[in-house]
Amino acid sequence: EDQVTQSPEALRLQEGESSSLNCSYTVSGLRGLFWYRQDPGKGPEFLFTLYSAGEEKEKERLKATLTKKESFLHITAPKPEDSATYLCAVLVSGTYKYIFGTGTRLKVLA
Amino acid sequence: DAGVTQSPTHLIKTRGQQVTLRCSPKSGHDTVSWYQQALGQGPQFIFQYYEEEERQRGNFPDRFSGHQFPNYSSELNVNALLLGDSALYLCASREWMGGQGGYFGAGTRLSVL
Numbered sequence: 043e044d045q046v047t048q049s050p051e052a053l054r055l056q057e058g059e060s061s062s063l064n065c066s067y068t069v070s071g072l073r074g075l076f077w078y079r080q081d082p083g084k085g086p087e088f089l090f091t092l093y094s095a096g097e098e099k100e101k102e103r104l105k106a107t108l109t110k111k112e113s114f115l116h117i118t119a120p121k122p123e124d125s126a127t128y129l130c131a132v133l134v135s136g137t138y139k140y141i142f143g144t145g146t147r148l149k150v151l152a
Numbered sequence: 153d154a155g156v157t158q159s160p161t162h163l164i165k166t167r168g169q170q171v172t173l174r175c176s177p178k179s180g181h182d183t184v185s186w187y188q189q190a191l192g193q194g195p196q197f198i199f200q201y202y203e204e205e206e207r208q209r210g211n212f213p214d215r216f217s218g219h220q221f222p223n224y225s226s227e228l229n230v231n232a233l234l235l236g237d238s239a240l241y242l243c244a245s246r247e248w249m250g251g252q253g254g255y256f257g258a259g260t261r262l263s264v265l
Contacts, residue, residue: 046194076253085156085242085256086195129194138208140185140254142194 044069048130048143055150058119063128063146066112071135075113077106078129080145086129089115120150154179156245156257164263165233173228173260177245184226185254186218187242195242201226202248230262238264 045068055061067075074093078086090099092108099106103124105116115128127145134141157176165171177184183202187195197210201220220226224245230237240261244254 048194074253078256083258085244085258088253088255091253131194138185138200139210140197142187142196144192144194 044132044134044139044141046130046132046141046143048128048146050146051144052147053149055117055120055148057121057150057152060116060118060120062117063115063148064112065115065130065143067130067132067141068111069132069134069141073133073135075108076131076133076140077104077113077115078131080127080129089128117148120148122150122152124148125150156181156243156255158241158243158257158260160260161258162261162263164265166265167233167235169233169264170229170231171233171262173230173241173243173262175226175228175243175245175257177224177226177243178255181245181247181255182224183246183248184220184224185244185246186226186228187244188212188237189240189242189259191239198228233264235264238262 047066049064077089080086090106095110107114127147129145131142159174185200186198189195199209200207204220215231217229240259242259243257246254
């Protein structure tokens with residue numbers, strides 16, 4: 043069964059304390075892996091798309107990487123405004139079906 | 153440039169009723185997907201529409217149906233509402249031939265009493 047698992051469920055960081063969020067996936071085939079940020083009461087905001095193992099994408103303090111089994115979202119020197127839920131999703135090969143993980147709730151303390 | 157817009161923002165219904173949610177995609181997008189997001193969970197894929205046809209469906213019962221119009225806007229219909237249908241319903245749009253990442257609207261919060 044196609045599955046996406048994110049860890050940790052919740053993470054508290056001090057401002058400036060770098061860390062990584064994990065997204066592991068088990069799918070029959072991967073067409074793409076996506077990272078989103080979701081603020082309370084809002085829809086997910088698209089961050090990155092990764093298509094193949096070894097690929098990396100960066101945006102400000104965020105960097106996403108992809109291996110054959112998992113993806114990491116690295117947050118460097120986070121700020122309080124980076125506090126949000128970060129969601130990972132995969133698009134299964136041969137389908138138009140997107141599978142989301144349950145997310146990591148990140149809280150950055152000033 | 154308007155992003156993905158959804159209406160209404162909030163809705164309260166009772167068990168057994170029917171509901172229709174609406175979505176206008178981002179300008180230039182022709183593909184619309186619908187998701188259900190329960191509190192504290194990730195979005196669950198309901199279905200995707202392109203060229204007014206349902207292209208893919210997730211594990212949702214036939215009570216959930218949809219439609220896409222020639223202007224690419226879309227509706228999600230849910231019949232015979234259950235308490236468990238209470239959730240945030242999200243619409244995402246993208247270009248069929250473009251990048252696979254979707255752009256989401258703010259959602260419709262449905263409460264079933």
